[in-house]
Amino acid sequence: xxxxxxxxxxxxxxxxxxxxxxxxxxxxxxxxxxxxxxxxxxxxxxxxxxxxxxxxxxxxxxxxxxxxxxxxxxxxxxxxxxxxxxxxxxxxxxxxxxxxxxxxxxxxxxxxxxxxxxxxxxxxxxxxxxxxxxxxxxxxxxxxxxxxxxxxxxxxxxxxxxxxxxxxxxxxxxxxxxxxxxxxxxxxxxxxxxxxxxxxxxxxxxxxxxxxxxxxxxxxxxxxxxxxxxxxxxxxxxxxxxxxxxxxxxxxxxxxxxxxxxxxxxxxxxxxxxxxxxxxxxxxxxxxxxxxxxxxxxxxxxxxxx
Amino acid sequence: xxxxxxxxxxxxxxxxxxxxxxxxxxxxxxxxxxxxxxxxxxxxxxxxxxxxxxxxxxxxxxxxxxxxxxxxxxxxxxxxxxxxxxxxxxxxxxxxxxxxxxxxxxxxxxxxxxxxxxxxxxxxxxxxxxxxxxxxxxxxxxxxxxxxxxxxxxxxxxxxxxxxxxxxxxxxxxxxxxxxxxxxxxxxxxxxxxxxxxxxxxxxxxxxxxxxxxxxxxxxxxxxxxxxxxxxxxxxxxxxxxxxxxxxxxxxxxxxxxxxxxxxxxxxxxxxxxxxxxxxxxxxxxxxxxxxxxxxxxxxxxxxxxxxxxxxxxxxxxxxxxxxxxxxxxxxxxxxxxxxxxxxxxxxxxxxxxxxxxxxxxxxxxxxxxxxxxxxxxxxxxxxxxxxxxxxxxxxxxxxxxxxxxxxxxxxxxxxxxxxxxxxxxxxxxxxxxxxxxx
Numbered sequence: 001x002x003x004x005x006x007x008x009x010x011x012x013x014x015x016x017x018x019x020x021x022x023x024x025x026x027x028x029x030x031x032x033x034x035x036x037x038x039x040x041x042x043x044x045x046x047x048x049x050x051x052x053x054x055x056x057x058x059x060x061x062x063x064x065x066x067x068x069x070x071x072x073x074x075x076x077x078x079x080x081x082x083x084x085x086x087x088x089x090x091x092x093x094x095x096x097x098x099x100x101x102x103x104x105x106x107x108x109x110x111x112x113x114x115x116x117x118x119x120x121x122x123x124x125x126x127x128x129x130x131x132x133x134x135x136x137x138x139x140x141x142x143x144x145x146x147x148x149x150x151x152x153x154x155x156x157x158x159x160x161x162x163x164x165x166x167x168x169x170x171x172x173x174x175x176x177x178x179x180x181x182x183x184x185x186x187x188x189x190x191x192x193x194x195x196x197x198x199x200x201x202x203x204x205x206x207x208x209x210x211x212x213x214x215x216x217x218x219x220x221x222x223x224x225x226x227x228x229x230x231x232x233x234x235x236x237x238x239x240x241x242x243x244x245x246x247x248x249x250x251x252x253x254x255x256x257x258x259x260x261x262x263x264x265x266x267x268x269x270x271x272x273x274x275x276x277x278x279x280x281x282x283x284x285x286x287x288x289x290x291x292x293x294x295x296x297x298x299x300x301x302x303x304x305x306x
Numbered sequence: 307x308x309x310x311x312x313x314x315x316x317x318x319x320x321x322x323x324x325x326x327x328x329x330x331x332x333x334x335x336x337x338x339x340x341x342x343x344x345x346x347x348x349x350x351x352x353x354x355x356x357x358x359x360x361x362x363x364x365x366x367x368x369x370x371x372x373x374x375x376x377x378x379x380x381x382x383x384x385x386x387x388x389x390x391x392x393x394x395x396x397x398x399x400x401x402x403x404x405x406x407x408x409x410x411x412x413x414x415x416x417x418x419x420x421x422x423x424x425x426x427x428x429x430x431x432x433x434x435x436x437x438x439x440x441x442x443x444x445x446x447x448x449x450x451x452x453x454x455x456x457x458x459x460x461x462x463x464x465x466x467x468x469x470x471x472x473x474x475x476x477x478x479x480x481x482x483x484x485x486x487x488x489x490x491x492x493x494x495x496x497x498x499x500x501x502x503x504x505x506x507x508x509x510x511x512x513x514x515x516x517x518x519x520x521x522x523x524x525x526x527x528x529x530x531x532x533x534x535x536x537x538x539x540x541x542x543x544x545x546x547x548x549x550x551x552x553x554x555x556x557x558x559x560x561x562x563x564x565x566x567x568x569x570x571x572x573x574x575x576x577x578x579x580x581x582x583x584x585x586x587x588x589x590x591x592x593x594x595x596x597x598x599x600x601x602x603x604x605x606x607x608x609x610x611x612x613x614x615x616x617x618x619x620x621x622x623x624x625x626x627x628x629x630x631x632x633x634x635x636x637x638x639x640x641x642x643x644x645x646x647x648x649x650x651x652x653x654x655x656x657x658x659x660x661x662x663x664x665x666x667x668x669x670x671x672x673x674x675x676x677x678x679x680x681x682x683x684x685x686x687x688x689x690x691x692x693x694x695x696x697x698x699x700x701x702x703x704x705x706x707x708x709x710x711x712x713x714x715x716x717x718x719x720x721x722x723x724x725x726x727x728x729x730x731x732x733x734x735x736x737x738x739x740x741x742x743x744x745x
Contacts, residue, residue, distance in 0.1 A: 014739060050526045077526040081728075083519030088320060099312050100527040144523065 002061075003028040003152055003183040004049065009058035011044055018044035019055070020207035026152075026185060026200070028063075031178055033198035033215075034187040035293075037301050041207040042187050043080070046154055049185075050077045063151065073102035076150035080157045080187075082141045084129045090140055091125030094147060101148035108147065115143045119169075135166050142170055146177065153177060154185045159193065171197070191294035201293070205301040219290040222299070226289040227269055229276070230258045236279035248272075260289070309528045310536050317511065317540025322547060331548050335555045339563050357430070360390045360399045365407030367445050372437060378430060391421055400424065405438060411446055485600045486691040487664040493613050494660040494688030496549075501620045501683065502653055504545040505628035509642060511537050512632030512721075521725045530722035534633075535714075538625040545621070609690045612699070616706070620683025623710040624649060626717035633724030634732035645732070656681035660688050667692040677702045679709035716741065 004026040011019040018041045026032045036042050047053045049060060051072055060067045062074065085093055091112065098108035116122050119139055129137060138161065146153065155174070159167045174197070178184055186198055194201060195215065202212040211218060248268035253260040263269050269286075276283060291299075321327055358379045361368055372380040381399075383390065390402045401422030408416070418438060420426060426434070447454055468482065512534075515521050524533055627649050635642045659681055663672040667689050676686040676694065682702045690699075723740035724732065 013743065052522070052525045052530075072527050075526070077523070079519075079522040079526075081519045081522060083521070083523060085320075085515075085520055086518055087324075096312065096316055097523065097527070100309055100524075141523075 001028045002026055003030075003063055004185070005059075005061040005064075006045075006049075007059045007061075009045070009048060009055045009060060011041075011048060011053070011055050017207050019048065021058070022204065022207070022209050023058075024202045024209060024212050026183060029178070029181050029183055030199045031174075031184045031186060031197055033194040033201035034185055034204065035189065035191070035194060035201055035297065036204035036210075037189055040204045040301075042204060043156065044207075045204065046077070046079075046156060046185075046187060050075055050154065073148060074151045075154060076145040076148065076152070077154045078141060078145040078156060078158055080160065082138065082161075084137060084140060084144070086128070086130040088129060089125065090127050090129060090132070093129060094140065094144055097144045098147045101150075103148050111147050111149070112143070115147065119143070134161065135163055138162055138166060139169075142173065146173075150182065152183050152185065154187070156187045157190075158186070158188075159190075189297075191292065191297055195293050203297065203300060210300045211296075215293070218296065219293070222291045222296045223288070224291070225263045226252065226260055227263065228258060228260045228285075228287050228289055229273075230284040230286075231276070232257060232282045232284060233280065235259070235281060236276070310532050310539075313528065313533060313536025314540040314543065317537050318543045318547075321541065321544045327544070327548075331551050332555070335552055335559050338556075339559045343563060357400045357426075358398075360385075360393070360402045362387055362390065362402060362404045364405060365445070367407075367441060368405050368438070372434075378433075387421075394422060401426070403434070408442055408445060411449055416442060482600055482603075485597065486604070487667070489601075489604060489609075489691045490667065490688035491660055491664050493609070493690070494684045495657070497613070497617050497620055497687055498653065498657040498660075498684050500545055500549060500617060501624050502650075504542055504621050505624045505646075505649065505653075507541045507545065508538055508625045509628040509632035509646060511541055512629050512725075513635055513637060513642065516633065516635075516725055517637040525725070530725060531718040534626060534629050534718055534721045538622060538629055542621050542625060604691055605693075609687075612690050613687045615703070616683045616687045619706050619710050623679075623683070623706075623713045624653065626714045626721075630717035630720040630724065630737075633721040634727065634737055635724075636728065645734075648734075652680045653684075656684045659685055663688060668694065673698060677705060679706045682706050719743070 002025040005023075006025075007023050009019055009022045010017070020041075022041075022045065034042055034045065044053075048055045049062075049067075051067055051069070062071050065071075088096075094112045095105065095108050098111060099105060103111065113122075116124065121136075121139070124132075124140075129140065132140070142158075145155070153174075158170060158174070162170065174184060174186075186194070188194060198215055200212075200214055201218060203210040211221075213221070248265050249261045249263045249272055251259055252262050261272065263272070273283070273286060356377045356379060358381070361372060361380055361382050363382055368382075374380060385393075387402065387404065390399065393399050394402060401420055401424075404419045404421070406416075406418070416438075444454075447457065515524070515537075521533075528536075628646060631642060631646045631649065635645060656675070659671070659675050663669075663675060663685055666672060672685065672689055673694075675681045676689050677698065683706065686694075686699065686702050719741040720737050723743055724737070
């Protein structure tokens with residue numbers, strides 16, 4: 001079951017095609033990474049999903065329903081370019097934004113107070129935004145994004161500009177919402193965060209989908225069948241010869257008490273391991289080396305910009 | 307609809323609650339009243355200095371005519387000019403006035419010498435010239451053996467009184483044109499100021515929202531068009547509130563100033579002017595009565611309701627255009643001024659059209675300017691007092707409503723693209739392209 005489904009979505013501006021026939025599914029309750037280099041079309045896609053702009057063609061289904069004017073109240077969106085009314089009081093501002101998302105005044109107040117308690121900022125209601133530090137403003141921005149308890153949360157580079165303390169705070173909030181069943185789309189070009197947080201990803205480049213799937217599947221898809229063996233003792237002399245003889249593996253790298261091999265057939269890893277053990281080599285560890293998302297990213301779209 | 311109302315509320319309340327709004331709303335009328343009070347005091351300030359003038363009356367016609375008044379003291383010593391000049395130096399007199407005997411009746415230009423170290427003030431100079439001139443006239447009348455009373459009868463006052471062709475039509479008086487022109491000009495000017503001030507406010511509001519970068523958060527909840535409309539309506543409400551407060555406050559402060567500061571504008575000046583011009587009080591009263599009657603004759607209900615409609619349409623139309631410009635700019639005030647020129651220019655030109663239109667309220671210029679939608683919000687209200695033909699008002703309204711709807715749509719198209727544009731400078735040709743972007 002998917003919370004969001006895009007089918008053949010196209011969006012062009014003037015002569016530039018920002019989104020070119022993109023389709024993908026965001027599974028319900030998942031943390032989904034929308035990845036791509038700067039200018040790939042991520043923001044254009046997000047604006048279509050958040051109903052800010054319409055697609056030229058194609059369909060977008062939210063929870064099985066075609067996007068319509070009721071949906072903005074079910075989506076929470078934190079844009080990369082954060083912003084609040086500087087002269088407004090924190091409480092008034094959140095109340096206003098929550099009501100625009102369709103909450104009643106009472107319900108909005110209740111939710112805001114809930115978040116104030118959670119973040120230990122009960123006395124902030126009457127503070128003006130401009131009196132707050134940037135990190136504090138980010139907290140308010142986050143509350144504004146989730147105050148209406150959206151089904152789908154879209155976070156565009158949520159950690160940019162946050163200090164480690166606030167990053168962890170927001171991370172744990174995202175995690176908690178995920179536990180409670182909220183589906184989260186996480187747009188970024190910072191791969192180490194994706195690896196840490198996301199279960200599914202889609203990679204966009206130049207307006208087109210480049211790859212899609214579960215993070216583990218994607219990694220398996222791009223793996224080079226590399227294994228790293230750590231050992232003590234001496235390697236048998238015939239290792240090189242065996243390598244040449246049956247062509248089932250290749251030594252890529254030979255380090256001090258470790259080798260990295262690439263196997264060409266599935267069974268080769270077992271054969272190699274058997275051979276080593278039989279020859280009295282003491283194996284300390286045997287690991288498959290999976291590519292990092294960053295490596296996959298670079299392989300698919302060229303050097304990332306970080 | 308509910309969201310639009312929320313936006314309007316926020317735009318309105320955050321502005322009205324601002325200290326700056328409260329201060330300007332209260333202080334501007336107060337400042338203006340103080341300004342007028344200061345002007346009044348300066349104008350009515352009379353120098354305490356007493357000026358003693360020795361008159362050498364060569365024709366012997368000035369005695370008793372030049373009476374002591376207003377700190378001017380005259381004496382007619384029988385001494386030579388040289389002696390008197392010495393006395394001026396010794397400061398016994400401030401100056402010596404030499405009035406020569408009018409030799410020949412035909413002479414029209416008289417030059418009278420005033421010997422002194424300090425010049426006469428402007429008012430005193432004019433006053434003296436007037437008095438001496440009057441006396442020379444009397445002297446000439448006597449010399450020519452004319453009858454003064456008969457001479458006065460020669461003066462006639464002519465008034466052209468406009469009359470309707472059909473009996474029963476409204477009979478206007480000679481003053482009607484003047485009063486209607488005044489009322490019309492005033493209404494047109496008020497709309498001009500409101501539209502102009504309001505438009506600039508809307509533009510700044512949009513620019514602020516864009517600079518704050520909150521606009522993307524906003525449009526994930528509401529349509530850009532709703533946001534723009536809410537802004538135009540909310541800020542429009544602020545402008546109207548301020549005008550309404552001023553409409554009440556101005557008369558109150560003026561009355562208060564009259565009561566507490568003990569001076570009255572208008573009346574004392576009018577009375578003084580009348581006294582000088584020799585207009586008698588009865589005439590003034592009948593004039594005032596006529597004025598009141600004329601003002602009462604105007605169909606205020608019709609004019610004010612039409613005024614309100616044109617005002618609303620005008621500020622919707624121009625307000626949304628200003629919002630579009632604000633969306634395309636960001637925080638660059640100079641850029642904003644450049645881009646808003648195509649809006650400010652027609653507004654200003656329309657304002658200047660009010661004057662020729664009031665001169666010929668049913669002329670070709672007036673008719674077309676009050677139908678053409680760019681100028682009609684200012685010109686038609688100005689013409690309304692003159693009872694323009696109904697078809698013209700109808701046509702003007704239809705054209706204006708259509709144009710307003712078009713411009714609000716047009717501005718919305720630019721706005722929805724402009725608010726997302728950062729860093730790049732918008733050009734007119736680019737803005738034109740935005741209109742055709744698909745939703």
